[in-house]
Amino acid sequence: MTRHSDTVDADPPLRLLRRELAAPLVNNVAMGETALAPEVLHEDVSFYRDPARFASELQAFYRDMPLVACLSSQLSEPGAFRTFDDAGVPMLLTRGKDGQVRAFLNICLHRGSRVVREECGNASRFTCRFHGWTYDNSGKAIGIPGEERFNDEIGANKQLVECPAEERHGLVFVRTVPGSEMDLDAHLAGIGQDLAAIGLEEAQIVHNDVLDVDANWKYGLDTFFETYHLNSLHFETFKGLFSPICVFDTFGPHHRYTFAPLGIEDWPGMAPSEWALDTIPLQYFLFPNTILSVGSTSRTGLTVNIHQIFPRSSDHFTSRLSFCAIGGIHSDEHRAEVERSYQTARAALVNEDYSVAAETHSGLVALPPGTTLPVGKQEVGVWNFHRNVTSRLEPAG
Ligand code: FES
Numbered sequence: 001m002t003r004h005s006d007t008v009d010a011d012p013p014l015r016l017l018r019r020e021l022a023a024p025l026v027n028n029v030a031m032g033e034t035a036l037a038p039e040v041l042h043e044d045v046s047f048y049r050d051p052a053r054f055a056s057e058l059q060a061f062y063r064d065m066p067l068v069a070c071l072s073s074q075l076s077e078p079g080a081f082r083t084f085d086d087a088g089v090p091m092l093l094t095r096g097k098d099g100q101v102r103a104f105l106n107i108c109l110h111r112g113s114r115v116v117r118e119e120c121g122n123a124s125r126f127t128c129r130f131h132g133w134t135y136d137n138s139g140k141a142i143g144i145p146g147e148e149r150f151n152d153e154i155g156a157n158k159q160l161v162e163c164p165a166e167e168r169h170g171l172v173f174v175r176t177v178p179g180s181e182m183d184l185d186a187h188l189a190g191i192g193q194d195l196a197a198i199g200l201e202e203a204q205i206v207h208n209d210v211l212d213v214d215a216n217w218k219y220g221l222d223t224f225f226e227t228y229h230l231n232s233l234h235f236e237t238f239k240g241l242f243s244p245i246c247v248f249d250t251f252g253p254h255h256r257y258t259f260a261p262l263g264i265e266d267w268p269g270m271a272p273s274e275w276a277l278d279t280i281p282l283q284y285f286l287f288p289n290t291i292l293s294v295g296s297t298s299r300t301g302l303t304v305n306i307h308q309i310f311p312r313s314s315d316h317f318t319s320r321l322s323f324c325a326i327g328g329i330h331s332d333e334h335r336a337e338v339e340r341s342y343q344t345a346r347a348a349l350v351n352e353d354y355s356v357a358a359e360t361h362s363g364l365v366a367l368p369p370g371t372t373l374p375v376g377k378q379e380v381g382v383w384n385f386h387r388n389v390t391s392r393l394e395p396a397g
Pocket residue numbers: 108109110111112113128129130131132133
């Protein structure tokens with residue numbers, strides 16, 4: 001993506017980005033148009049319910065691709081550690097004295113026990129509870145009770161198994177396969193420029209929820225990827241806050257939604273310098289499972305709502321919700337605003353989007369094999385997501 005050159009240098013990067021995105025959005029509003037897929041997709045119900053397909057998805061998307069494991073701010077100090085089990089592989093993330101983030105399988109190489117059982121903390125060494133082997137935060141065994149009785153035959157078992165881990169723009173990415181390659185710049189496909197503008201390095205988590213939903217993981221994601229349901233399902237929660245009009249852009253398998261904020265219907269008649277750029281909400285999807293919802297930048301600050309979806313089976317997923325204030329909470333007014341925003345977002349998610357997903361799944365399972373369901377052109381994010389999932393699972397022909 002290129003940036004317009006007529007920007008005001010003093011503006012923060014996120015405002016510059018919104019300035020660039022505003023023109024096509026206002027054009028859509030003026031024309032009464034919205035982003036559309038090029039065709040209607042007739043999706044087979046097996047997309048959501050086939051266990052064999054599910055096994056391929058786990059391998060292709062949760063093993064063979066980089067995943068966001070946490071925010072950099074959740075591993076902020078040297079010595080910080082976190083366990084990360086959501087992807088189905090027990091992992092330990094550490095930040096060393098050198099500032100480097102590392103990822104290991106959280107598996108003791110004596111007899112396979114978990115080395116670290118706490119969710120997070122700060123420690124320079126970890127002791128396995130089973131027989132007391134102790135590792136430092138670079139994964140090296142530095143204390144082995146009764147080591148002489150192993151006859152110097154431990155060798156490589158003195159080092160926890162390492163996995164790729166790297167930070168970009170305030171996010172920690174890992175791959176769950178030891179010894180694999182991770183080319184993050186290639187993976188991000190240009191969306192990193194936008195991520196850099198958000199300022200996630202300064203994100204402080206204000207609320208953290210884990211939700212379990214009886215539905216296929218892709219159906220959970222689908223609910224984020226279209227505004228067609230805005231005025232029906234979210235009639236109460238988001239009433240009047242947004243319009244279904246949007247602009248949709250892709251970066252490799254990832255995407256960006258630019259939403260129309262409150263009052264935008266007046267913008268076509270105004271000079272661009274009068275547009276309330278800071279009110280434009282943005283939503284990013286980092287394939288395969290992470291959504292960053294960037295709220296309006298208000299007088300009090302900016303919130304970013306991070307949703308991550310982790311499959312458990314073809315019929316069940318876990319959703320991790322991290323509600324963040326960029327730069328933390330800095331006034332009572334800010335706290336009250338963040339709180340209101342969190343309560344609305346959580347209510348919409350639990351009582352509306354995921355409620356529909358859960359009650360729909362049993363219906364999808366009951367439909368006759370071969371049934372297809374139409375994804376309209378206005379459900380462009382769903383169309384794009386399904387296209388990426390399907391093309392990445394099908395062997396290249
Ligand atoms: S399994 Fe960890 S010390 Fe034995």
